Amino acid sequence: MSWLDALLGRSRPVAARLDNLFGLTTATLTLETEFGLRPTGAAAICFRPVSSGDFAQLESDIQQLLQTSAKDAPLQWSTRSDEFGYEWMLIKAADFENVVTTVHMISRELEDNGYGDRLLASVFQFRDDKGHSVYWMYNYKRGTLYPFVPAGRQSRDNAAEMRLSSILGRELAVEKDLSLWYPLWGIPI
Amino acid sequence: MQRTKNLGRDLGLQVRMVFTMLLLTFVYLVFSFILFRVTHAGILLVVIPLGGLFFQYYFSDKIVLSSVGARIVTDREAPRLVGIVQRLAQQADVPMPRVAISQTPMPNAFATGRSPKHAVIVVTTGLLQQLSEPELAAVLGHEMTHIRNRDMVVMTMAGSFAAVAAWLTQWMFWFGPGLGGGYGGRRDNNNGAALVMLATVLVAIISHMLVLALSRYREYAADRGGALLTGQPEQLESALMRISGTMSRIPERDLRQAEPLSALFIAAPKRQIVFEFFSDHPTLEHRIARLQRLSQEMARS
Numbered sequence: 001m002s003w004l005d006a007l008l009g010r011s012r013p014v015a016a017r018l019d020n021l022f023g024l025t026t027a028t029l030t031l032e033t034e035f036g037l038r039p040t041g042a043a044a045i046c047f048r049p050v051s052s053g054d055f056a057q058l059e060s061d062i063q064q065l066l067q068t069s070a071k072d073a074p075l076q077w078s079t080r081s082d083e084f085g086y087e088w089m090l091i092k093a094a095d096f097e098n099v100v101t102t103v104h105m106i107s108r109e110l111e112d113n114g115y116g117d118r119l120l121a122s123v124f125q126f127r128d129d130k131g132h133s134v135y136w137m138y139n140y141k142r143g144t145l146y147p148f149v150p151a152g153r154q155s156r157d158n159a160a161e162m163r164l165s166s167i168l169g170r171e172l173a174v175e176k177d178l179s180l181w182y183p184l185w186g187i188p189i
Numbered sequence: 190m191q192r193t194k195n196l197g198r199d200l201g202l203q204v205r206m207v208f209t210m211l212l213l214t215f216v217y218l219v220f221s222f223i224l225f226r227v228t229h230a231g232i233l234l235v236v237i238p239l240g241g242l243f244f245q246y247y248f249s250d251k252i253v254l255s256s257v258g259a260r261i262v263t264d265r266e267a268p269r270l271v272g273i274v275q276r277l278a279q280q281a282d283v284p285m286p287r288v289a290i291s292q293t294p295m296p297n298a299f300a301t302g303r304s305p306k307h308a309v310i311v312v313t314t315g316l317l318q319q320l321s322e323p324e325l326a327a328v329l330g331h332e333m334t335h336i337r338n339r340d341m342v343v344m345t346m347a348g349s350f351a352a353v354a355a356w357l358t359q360w361m362f363w364f365g366p367g368l369g370g371g372y373g374g375r376r377d378n379n380n381g382a383a384l385v386m387l388a389t390v391l392v393a394i395i396s397h398m399l400v401l402a403l404s405r406y407r408e409y410a411a412d413r414g415g416a417l418l419t420g421q422p423e424q425l426e427s428a429l430m431r432i433s434g435t436m437s438r439i440p441e442r443d444l445r446q447a448e449p450l451s452a453l454f455i456a457a458p459k460r461q462i463v464f465e466f467f468s469d470h471p472t473l474e475h476r477i478a479r480l481q482r483l484s485q486e487m488a489r490s
Contacts, residue, residue: 006339007210008203009410011417014282048280050420052487083269084276085323085419118420120280141282154265182279185272 013117017143020173021104024124024136024145025097027172034167037126037134039096042189043103045089046120047110049081058113062089062106069105073098080188086120088188099124107140116140121182123148125189134164135187144175148183156183202409209403210347213396217350220392227385238356239349246345250287250302250309259291259311270317273326274310277333281418286310286336296320296432300332301341308336316432324428327419334414340407347403351396357389404469412476413483422480422487433473 005012031037049055066077076092089106093099103122110119119140126134135148147164149157161181165174175181224234245252254261264271271288278285286300286308296315302308310332312325320328335341416422 003339006337007343008206009338009340009407009414010203011334011337011410011414013417014280048276048420050487051423054488055420083322084272085326085421086276117280117417120276139279141279154268179285180279182275182285185268 014141016107016111016116016119016140018104018107018111018140020143020145021100021107021122021138023172024138025100027168028096030168030171031126035134035164036128038128039099040125040127040133040189041093041096041099042125043091043099043123044187044189045091045103045106045122046082046086046184047089047115047118048085048120049087050115050118054113055115058109058115062109065105065109066102069102075102077102082186082188090189103138121184123184123187123189125187134160137182137184139175139180139182142175142180144173144180146175146181148181150183150185150187154185199409199413202406202413206403206406206410209399209406213347213350213399213403216392216396216399220350220354220388220396223385223388227382234357235353238353242345242349242352246341247303249341250307253299253301253311254289254309257291257293257311259289259309261287261289261309269322270312270325273322273329274333277326277330277418281333281337283333283337284308286333288312290314290317298328298332300335302336303341305336305339310336319431320428323419323421323424324431327415327421327425328428328432330415330418331411331425332415333418334411335407337414338407338410340411344400344404344407348396348400351393351400354389354393354396358393361386361389401469405471408470409476409479412480416480416483422484426477426480429473429476 028039031039049059066075069075070077073095074093075098078090079087080090081087091099091102091106093102103124107116107119107122110116121140122138124136124138126136128134133150135150136145137148138145147161147168149160149164151157168174221235225232253259262271264275267288267290270290274288275285283305286302286305287310289309289311291311291313293313294315295313296319298310298312298316300308300310310329312329316325316328412425416425419425
């Protein structure tokens, strides 16, 4: 938001940056060797729906796209809305690269149709041998990733998150501003 | 991409904003010219009130929080409220503002703070009780847009010389028009003082009206930005109707208490709006009409 926009009271929508999503596919190796974390193949896109016919049309277009790509590689998906009025598109596939590509495809579709500013975050689930879940969150507005390690109800394991970010910082676009490491409680995956 | 880029702007509104700001600048330039040419004490007369204004602006978050008795809440105390604000901040890519709750039955919300980094969003308990969650999100989106548009800075600057003129008018009322003496002899002095007095009163009136107009335009802009942020203009409409519906039933005392803060309130805390021209918030009908136009724009695309 430039000063001119502010002066004129223009709320220019913030475009979504998708380029750094793919970094996750190469980072899986480090996550596995250093932390014993494996992708579960589950991911989700969280966005704010718009009450317009155009948006409803776009959502059904996305369903079509998913059906087409599910023919090439097995893929499951579902949608649900949360108590904050955001919609979650849940994706599950055996191949992690397929998961990232699908998330990218859906985000791109929203962005191309002018709804890039509706995207809140996308979430990728990893799990260690003991069954603890770790999430990598993608911030669309900044094109950065950050770890989110929930530890019980409304609390998070900051130490684990710092460790993840320092090791992965070399190969991932990790968000440097810690105040932007927003949690999303009750991720439906 | 074309679609939302155009939705963010309202050309007519921007033209009016620019025009108002230009007019204000012109009035202020003329005013300072008169002040500095005619009186010796010009600098002092401007610096004192401007200093006070800057102090008010710089510490706005602290001053406002203590004057309404609002308390900052964490995400543990108010997980839903903070959760909504956090998501909106993330979506708008602004730093997470602090969130405070004020124990007031009157439903209202406002944003303050000198910069987005120091911003606070205050909501009253009345607002939390009376609005549904989508409506609350719409109101918070409106306040988020105030922060994003830096309305605190813009309105402080726009009101700066209006405040100086108002201060001088009061000053002259109490101490007479002798503003530190003019150049040369006695007659010049009297003429100069009369000129300054006339100019000051005129500037006070004209600039006050211009500032009010600008304030109304910023409200429209915040409505629009907030509705685009949440994607649901209709929720903001219903929130506005609900707030204004209950506001008329609120006792007088509460209203007066809230009066000094009206600049960035979601709805002006006034019992009845006499003329829109003299009000810092647009009327409900106008705001709703604009939001409905936005809904149509969104549907048409």
